[in-house]
Amino acid sequence: MDWIDVEEQYSSGVYAKRGLSIIRGNGATLTDSDGKVYIDCVGGQGTANIGHAHPRWQKALSDQAGILLNCPEMFSNDQRALYMQELMAAAPEGMQRVFFCNSGTEAIDGAIKFARAASGRSEIIAAKRGFHGRTFGALSATWNKKYREPFEPLVPDFNHITFNDFSDLEMISDRTAAVLLEVVQGEGGVYPIDPDYFSAVRNQCDQTGAFLIIDEVQTGFGRTGKLFAIQHHPIRVDFLCVAKSIAGGLPMGAILMDEKIGKFNPGIHGSTFGGNPLSCSVARETLKILNEEGLIENASVLGDEFQQALSAISSPLIREVRGKGLMIGAELKLKVAPYLKQLTDLGVLALPAGMTVLRFLPPLVITREQIQQVVSAVRSVLPVD
Numbered sequence: 001m002d003w004i005d006v007e008e009q010y011s012s013g014v015y016a017k018r019g020l021s022i023i024r025g026n027g028a029t030l031t032d033s034d035g036k037v038y039i040d041c042v043g044g045q046g047t048a049n050i051g052h053a054h055p056r057w058q059k060a061l062s063d064q065a066g067i068l069l070n071c072p073e074m075f076s077n078d079q080r081a082l083y084m085q086e087l088m089a090a091a092p093e094g095m096q097r098v099f100f101c102n103s104g105t106e107a108i109d110g111a112i113k114f115a116r117a118a119s120g121r122s123e124i125i126a127a128k129r130g131f132h133g134r135t136f137g138a139l140s141a142t143w144n145k146k147y148r149e150p151f152e153p154l155v156p157d158f159n160h161i162t163f164n165d166f167s168d169l170e171m172i173s174d175r176t177a178a179v180l181l182e183v184v185q186g187e188g189g190v191y192p193i194d195p196d197y198f199s200a201v202r203n204q205c206d207q208t209g210a211f212l213i214i215d216e217v218q219t220g221f222g223r224t225g226k227l228f229a230i231q232h233h234p235i236r237v238d239f240l241c242v243a244k245s246i247a248g249g250l251p252m253g254a255i256l257m258d259e260k261i262g263k264f265n266p267g268i269h270g271s272t273f274g275g276n277p278l279s280c281s282v283a284r285e286t287l288k289i290l291n292e293e294g295l296i297e298n299a300s301v302l303g304d305e306f307q308q309a310l311s312a313i314s315s316p317l318i319r320e321v322r323g324k325g326l327m328i329g330a331e332l333k334l335k336v337a338p339y340l341k342q343l344t345d346l347g348v349l350a351l352p353a354g355m356t357v358l359r360f361l362p363p364l365v366i367t368r369e370q371i372q373q374v375v376s377a378v379r380s381v382l383p384v385d
């Protein structure tokens with residue numbers, strides 16, 4: 001059966017396809033329908049931090065599937081309560097409450113709603129090159145015209161500042177409900193935040209009474225070498241949005257809230273699937289796996305080695321290598337699509353970020369040997385000096 005043709009026939013068309021059917025995963029590898037094995041630097045687009053088919057994760061999933069899947073939040077539940085407790089214990093200082101949802105875009109939309117409700121203000125300031133998701137709120141904060149224009153008009157009162165540019169900070173004013181930023185811009189091209197700029201944003205938010213919402217949908221759960229990327233910085237944030245790898249690949253999202261945010265009134269927001277016992281139970285196991293198996297440390301140590309090895313490739317085509325932990329971008333002087341194809345032929349799956357950045361988001365279980373194979377594949381597809 002040719003799955004590629006079947007999907008071509010029935011899919012909505014919104015995804016650019018790679019011409020490859022992936023039918024199995026194990027650790028940091030994926031297998032296609034012909035049995036060819038690839039080193040996975042796509043990482044389920046950032047959802048596979050603990051690796052594919054992790055045995056402990058599988059057990060947590062199947063155990064809870066035989067106990068209880070759904071439990072509306074009008075009832076309390078053991079798995080939800082325990083996950084709240086364990087997540088808050090691991091969360092950055094000051095975080096006190098959490099709202100559960102099912103995806104990244106929902107976490108962003110929820111945080112925008114909470115920030116508007118709690119501040120009584122409406123303006124949301126996001127960053128140019130930022131990506132926050134596809135539903136209307138998150139899309140209004142997203143910068144790329146390609147994602148926005150077909151769907152206008154978007155939600156009113158969203159403005160954009162230049163990421164890492166101090167001179168734009170005066171746009172944050174006493175009518176700003178919240179500033180929404182990524183710690184490392186992902187889809188926009190893997191741009192880490194400047195630590196001094198991050199402090200200046202926090203400061204400007206404090207001066208004006210605006211909330212600071214941080215989007216860690218891609219950077220959360222060990223990706224950058226800390227459980228949360230804001231933990232690289234001495235900064236408290238008001239809302240922290242996560243999803244992707246939170247439950248080891250099962251759909252889930254969350255909004256963590258600082259203690260200064262009060263409780264909200266019943267009914268003003270909600271989610272049918274949010275906080276379901278199945279997702280909470282596997283999210284608990286995911287958090288344990290990340291900590292007990294040294295995966296966060298792995299992201300930090302191997303991420304540095306990976307980035308250095310890529311930087312050491314002397315190709316006239318590489319403009320810059322940047323990133324944090326195992327979230328790495330190599331910006332080329334040409335479009336990346338043909339190089340992604342050549343890497344695939346050599347058994348390496350990677351991502352683009354924009355037109356010219358090769359992005360690597362491997363599961364954090366990737367080994368040093370696998371990284372060396374990826375680096376030599378990159379070296380062999382790029383022209384050298």
Ligand SMILES: *Cc1c(COP(=O)(O)O)cnc(C)c1O
Pocket residue numbers: 103104105106108131132133134182186187215216217218243244
């Ligand atoms: C992927 C992503 C989102 C959107 O998450 P979905 O689960 O696809 O809705 C939002 N923000 C960032 C930074 C992301 O990388």
